Amino acid sequence: MRFQTPLIPARLIRRYKRFLADMRLDDGREVTAHCANPGSMLGLAEAGVKCWLEPNDDPKKKLKFGWRLVDHENGHFTGVDTGLPNRALRESLESSGVPGLAGYTRIRPEVTYGTGSRVDFLLSGSGLPDLYLEVKSVTLSRRPGLAEFPDSVTTRGTRHLEELAAMVRTGHRAVIFYLVQRTDCTEMTLARDIDPAYGMAFDRAREAGVEVLSHGTRITPEGVWLGTPLPVIRDHVP
Numbered sequence: 001m002r003f004q005t006p007l008i009p010a011r012l013i014r015r016y017k018r019f020l021a022d023m024r025l026d027d028g029r030e031v032t033a034h035c036a037n038p039g040s041m042l043g044l045a046e047a048g049v050k051c052w053l054e055p056n057d058d059p060k061k062k063l064k065f066g067w068r069l070v071d072h073e074n075g076h077f078t079g080v081d082t083g084l085p086n087r088a089l090r091e092s093l094e095s096s097g098v099p100g101l102a103g104y105t106r107i108r109p110e111v112t113y114g115t116g117s118r119v120d121f122l123l124s125g126s127g128l129p130d131l132y133l134e135v136k137s138v139t140l141s142r143r144p145g146l147a148e149f150p151d152s153v154t155t156r157g158t159r160h161l162e163e164l165a166a167m168v169r170t171g172h173r174a175v176i177f178y179l180v181q182r183t184d185c186t187e188m189t190l191a192r193d194i195d196p197a198y199g200m201a202f203d204r205a206r207e208a209g210v211e212v213l214s215h216g217t218r219i220t221p222e223g224v225w226l227g228t229p230l231p232v233i234r235d236h237v238p
Contacts, residue, residue: 001088002223007052007068015045021067023051033065036081040152042140044070044078052077052221069219072184077219079181082137084224086120088217089135089179092226093121099229100213101175103128114163131173134160138180138188138214147185147230149178153195161201165208176205178214180230187231188214199235 010023013030021035033053035041052069070078079085089098090109096102104123111122113132123131140151150157164174180188192199206212216227 001084001091001225003054003068003221005054005056007054007221009071010051010053010065012045012047012049012051014047015041020063021045021051023053023065023067025053031065032063033067034061034063035067036083037067037137037139038082039139039150039154041080042151043142044080044139069221071221074184076182076184077221078139078183079137079217079219079224080139085135085137085179085181085217088224088226089177090121093123097226098213098215100211101131101133104131114166115159117160117163119163129171129173131175132164132167133175133177134164135177135179138178139182140191141182141185142191145184145186146233147178147180147182147188148191148194149188150191150195150198154198158195158198158201161198161205161210164210165205168209173211174205174209175211175213176202178212178232179226180214180216181219181224183217183219185216185230187233189233190235192235 010025013022015021019035021033050071053065054068092098104125106124108122110118113119119132120135121133138147138149140148167174214230214232216230218225218227
């Protein structure tokens with residue numbers, strides 16, 4: 001998935017009110033960017049970090065910049081926009097480029113299910129059970145090479161696991177898909193110390209038959225693309 005507008009570099013001044021971030025551009029101007037990430041962004045929001053912003057000229061948008069990437073300045077990037085994984089994954093689904101999810105010919109986003117939630121994707125195909133697919137953006141890393149989810153308490157994420165398990169019990173297929181938006185990680189695990197309730201819901205969902213997939217991403221200032229599968233390892237507590 002390519003960015004619609006070329007990104008420009010900036011330095012973070014501060015992030016606040018979850019969805020706002022003050023940035024300093026290379027020319028010295030200070031701007032406020034939209035931060036499309038409701039999580040804590042643990043380890044990614046320190047003052048001075050190098051960022052990449054996507055400018056826009058949409059008159060309907062109050063903020064003229066969107067924060068898309070953290071540049072670790074060592075050749076690696078982290079994608080901070082939690083909406084990007086869905087778009088990147090959909091491109092791969094439409095080209096049957098996701099191992100284990102091929103054969104589905106109809107891809108419907110944001111379908112209502114469960115107790116009023118919306119599943120990220122509902123996949124269907126001839127002779128195949130309907131597949132309920134939830135996508136989670138993974139950006140936390142507290143140990144080199146290891147990505148972790150979640151980075152803050154997520155009652156919404158816990159509810160999604162419970163609803164996926166309910167779909168399996170009614171005869172459907174369900175997948176929780178962790179898309180690691182970091183280029184410096186080679187495996188993924190749960191951060192149970194951050195949200196124990198999510199960890200327990202994950203165990204119950206897996207026992208019920210919910211499948212777990214994790215993939216890395218290829219990230220540059222030009223775009224974000226689905227990468228190779230990553231192993232989900234036993235939980236690590238720092």
